[in-house]
Amino acid sequence: MTVPVVIGGFAESEVHSVLEEACRRIGVDPVGAEMLRGHTNAVFRLKGAGAVAKIARAGTPVADVQRTVRLVQWLSSQDFPTVELLPVEQPVLVGEHAITFWQYLPQPADPVPAALLAEPLRTLHRLSPPPFDVRTLDTVGAIRRSLAAITGLPPADLSFLAQRLDHLESALAEVRYAVRPGLLQGDPQHRNALHHGGSAVLCDWDTACFGPPELDCVTVEIHCRRFGYGRAHYEQFAERYGFDVTGWSGYGVLRDLRELRMITTNAKRAAAGTSTLGEVVSRVEGLRRDRHDLRWNIL
Structure with missing residues (x-):
């Protein structure tokens, strides 16, 4: 077909x-x-x-x-x-x-390195709130909505993902944040920034919200680890940003929630017989085996 x-x-x-x-x-x-x-x-x-x-x-x-x-x-x-x-x-x-x-900003072949995300993100997180309402971060709600829209995964996988979300929601209630809440980009990563001179500008503001900056930092770390950029990329980011989220007590909970959102967001768009669904299935199996080192493919 x-x-x-x-x-x-x-x-x-x-x-x-x-x-x-x-x-x-x-x-x-x-x-x-x-x-x-x-x-x-x-x-x-x-x-x-x-x-x-x-x-x-x-x-x-x-x-x-x-x-x-x-x-x-x-x-x-x-x-x-x-x-x-x-x-x-x-x-x-x-x-x-x-x-x-x-x-349009012409771009070289290499994506923006994680280190260049640090300064604009730190600046963003410290901005005074804008003079209009910005939606509040709701990772758990977003994942639940995605789970309800998924049609391509078998019931056993959906049950596993829902149970994982329930566990993480309970754990999230116990998290104590280290950084003052602020404006978040929502999905900061190498492909959501562009080279501009010797620095970077951010783009793709669809998921911008107000919440804990730790989530933006976790997202950068996940992209470095999951998509082949490597630990050194993340360490350079953390040094410039001034905060290493992997050493924070809430890191594991936010990491697992953010990865679950990435998986379920793609799963709700994945049609049968597509490479997207195959990648989603691979990621879910990785969660079952606690493979935090498993390489993901860009979707």
């Missing part, structure tokens, strides 16, 4: 139709658009406009994208190192779909 091509939750023909209409609305040329990412959102480089178009994943509430736009505009006003939105009214709405347009 041929598995249909799905980009950002859209059929391939639909996503290109949405992109073309959004570009027409702001007067840029979509000809030659190059897809940069398609697993979560649909992200395209528009070579002629020096821009990037990001089509929110199918089913994403417009209000979520509007919230992201407001936050990024505020961060820019604070001279925070973020990728800039194009100076047009955003988001652009095509039917129920929200599209944002961003400055």
